[in-house]
Amino acid sequence: MLSLRLFLLLLAFFLVLRPSFSRGPYALRISCGARSDVHSPPSNTRWHKDFAYTGGIPGNATRPSFISPRLETLRYFPLSEGPENCYNINRVPHGHYSVRIFFGLVAEPSFDNEPLFDVSVEGALIYSMPPGWSTHDDERAFVEAFIFLKDGTASLCFHSTGHGDPAILAIEILQVDNKAYYFGPGYGEGVILRTDRRVSCGSRGPKFGVDYSADRWGGDRFWNSIQTFEESSDRAISTTNSIKQASKSPNFYPEALYETALVSSDSQPDLIYTAEVEPNRNYSIWLHYAEIDPSVTAAGQRIFDILINGDVAFRDVDIVDMAGGINSALVLNTTVALSGRTLTITMHPTKGTHAIINAIEIFELVMAASKTLQDEVRALQKLKSALGLPLRFGWNGDPCVPQQHPWSGVDCQYDSTISKYVIDGLGLDNQGLRGSLPEDISMLHHLQNMILSCVSVFLLRYIKFNLKDRSLAIGATTNGSVECQVIVRKCNYKEFKKMLTEDLHDRDLSYNFFNGSIPESIGRLTSLKRLYLNSNSLSGKVPAALGGRLLHGASFNFTDNKGLCGIPGLPTCGPHLSAGVKIGIGLGGCVAFLLLVTCLMCWWKRRQNILRAQRIAARDAPYAKARTHFSRDVQMARHHSHEHARTADENGPSLLS
Numbered sequence: 001m002l003s004l005r006l007f008l009l010l011l012a013f014f015l016v017l018r019p020s021f022s023r024g025p026y027a028l029r030i031s032c033g034a035r036s037d038v039h040s041p042p043s044n045t046r047w048h049k050d051f052a053y054t055g056g057i058p059g060n061a062t063r064p065s066f067i068s069p070r071l072e073t074l075r076y077f078p079l080s081e082g083p084e085n086c087y088n089i090n091r092v093p094h095g096h097y098s099v100r101i102f103f104g105l106v107a108e109p110s111f112d113n114e115p116l117f118d119v120s121v122e123g124a125l126i127y128s129m130p131p132g133w134s135t136h137d138d139e140r141a142f143v144e145a146f147i148f149l150k151d152g153t154a155s156l157c158f159h160s161t162g163h164g165d166p167a168i169l170a171i172e173i174l175q176v177d178n179k180a181y182y183f184g185p186g187y188g189e190g191v192i193l194r195t196d197r198r199v200s201c202g203s204r205g206p207k208f209g210v211d212y213s214a215d216r217w218g219g220d221r222f223w224n225s226i227q228t229f230e231e232s233s234d235r236a237i238s239t240t241n242s243i244k245q246a247s248k249s250p251n252f253y254p255e256a257l258y259e260t261a262l263v264s265s266d267s268q269p270d271l272i273y274t275a276e277v278e279p280n281r282n283y284s285i286w287l288h289y290a291e292i293d294p295s296v297t298a299a300g301q302r303i304f305d306i307l308i309n310g311d312v313a314f315r316d317v318d319i320v321d322m323a324g325g326i327n328s329a330l331v332l333n334t335t336v337a338l339s340g341r342t343l344t345i346t347m348h349p350t351k352g353t354h355a356i357i358n359a360i361e362i363f364e365l366v367m368a369a370s371k372t373l374q375d376e377v378r379a380l381q382k383l384k385s386a387l388g389l390p391l392r393f394g395w396n397g398d399p400c401v402p403q404q405h406p407w408s409g410v411d412c413q414y415d416s417t418i419s420k421y422v423i424d425g426l427g428l429d430n431q432g433l434r435g436s437l438p439e440d441i442s443m444l445h446h447l448q449n450m451i452l453s454c455v456s457v458f459l460l461r462y463i464k465f466n467l468k469d470r471s472l473a474i475g476a477t478t479n480g481s482v483e484c485q486v487i488v489r490k491c492n493y494k495e496f497k498k499m500l501t502e503d504l505h506d507r508d509l510s511y512n513f514f515n516g517s518i519p520e521s522i523g524r525l526t527s528l529k530r531l532y533l534n535s536n537s538l539s540g541k542v543p544a545a546l547g548g549r550l551l552h553g554a555s556f557n558f559t560d561n562k563g564l565c566g567i568p569g570l571p572t573c574g575p576h577l578s579a580g581v582k583i584g585i586g587l588g589g590c591v592a593f594l595l596l597v598t599c600l601m602c603w604w605k606r607r608q609n610i611l612r613a614q615r616i617a618a619r620d621a622p623y624a625k626a627r628t629h630f631s632r633d634v635q636m637a638r639h640h641s642h643e644h645a646r647t648a649d650e651n652g653p654s655l656l657s
Helices: 002-021 255-259 319-323 374-387 441-444 492-500 521-526 544-552 580-620 621-651
Strands: 027-031 038-040 043-046 058-060 075-076 082-090 095-103 116-119 123-126 142-150 153-163 166-175 191-201 222-226 234-238 260-264 270-276 280-291 303-308 311-317 331-338 344-350 357-367 411-415 422-427 447-451 463-467 470-476 488-491 506-510 530-532 536-541 555-557 563-565
Touching: 027 043, 027 563, 082 166, 123 191, 123 311, 153 166, 153 234, 191 260, 191 331, 255 260, 280 319, 280 344, 303 331, 311 331, 319 331, 374 422, 374 441, 463 530, 488 506
Parallel strands: 191 222, 422 447, 506 530, 530 555, 536 563
Antiparallel strands: 027 166, 038 043, 058 075, 075 166, 082 153, 095 142, 095 166, 116 123, 116 153, 142 191, 191 357, 234 260, 270 344, 280 331, 280 357, 303 311, 303 344, 411 422, 447 488, 463 470, 470 488
């Protein structure tokens, strides 16, 4: 029993004290291109190694600014690897984040090789690199945005504009309070705050939050310093007194931010700050005040209006009264729409002779992107892998957003019913692709058409998918040399055959590797209005029906084929032989060839026998000649004896007898 009571007591104690043991904000810092974790001076900040987040090429880094962290590596993305490259980071807890990307340089920049590219976060284009950014030693060395991440991932993409290669030095993803920079209606998922600038007035040097010993829930914000808005128009002041109400939820501003300020001069009572911004944008402006001037000790001694581009944004601002005393922080926020390139903030005194300000923050309001339906993104990624799309295609990030950088060959359509983009067309013709269509293509529920010219014979199969009240049919013309063409149309399954004939209006099969002849069946496609077969290796006669179609406004191109004939613009065809005649000629030729070979073999063997006999006769010639002479002598002797005997008989007995 005692043990049970002790357990319950400890459990209650833990539940009561649990908030004090809650984890700190999520933080991920990546040293791009690094092969192992590194620590950067002077704060010994830990940066994680760059592993399996993206493609690109690691290299040695050139830091463009003293603001950049002291890291020695970067990752750059040559255009040959595609126009879109992304860091895809997983397992990011749901929450509100400060995302900061530091830019790097592979080599000393020049007019020709300075990297100029676009940056998007979660599909929303937040920044375009301005020319000359690398020669300014200020906050243009990075881009920062505050965004809600809810699906457990973060996608940070870099879109090449063809001027230099995007190069990234480091990435930070730092969790901040969920109500940080709350600006009223529209706050949250629908809007991203991109930091345009953040200045500490009267400060002698730029500082990060870590230099201010700021609370981590505020993010490691960078504060540039400004000593004067205009020479002789103001003066810098500071205090060593403690500042109340500074580092508190939800923004956790560092106390040191309010220990310096700029105060207007006697000759120029208005305090005016001017900044150059992008036109036709909405901006959220945050103004920071603390009454640290020793000459002001009570409410009512300093009152001023705040004007933005001449319009009064705040009237009769009394810092002491509104903050609850001297040396107390006050933050004012307003959102304005600007049509021009200049933002002017004016503090105009209405009581007292001077105005004061401690810090200024300016954020551009960027609309968050409506992403592409995730199932369809996965289908395209499977298609990319199955067909082996070349690196120059990219196909990284989201296919449809940012709208300025869609995937090559992908047609998108916004579906307002689901507030997502969908894929309604694919055009990957003339790419020399190889592979087969993955089954995941069935997830492209909104596909209206797809053309994959001469992908591979492995594509030549019918694939049918049941898609609720309709079917998606993928087929190919399998006759003749145009079998590589694959056409997709949204249709009812029963109308599949009709789709492959009457519903086909155009084909572009140019610049492929087709050979053979054009099938006659193509001539029966009565709705075919455009057919390009130029720059192939086709031969034979163009179907007469296609030639006749030219007279009715059709557009055909058969040029740059070595053996095509039969229509105006192509050589005239010779006599046309039927298939049976061609087969007969072929068989006759084969028989004649066999007979010829047989005769040649017989002649060759007879010739060999004759030659062999001659060689034998030549070898035995001396002996044959001697034997012939001997036989002749014997015969002559016998003949002579016979003649002599006959003569003796006729003349009577001889003397010897």
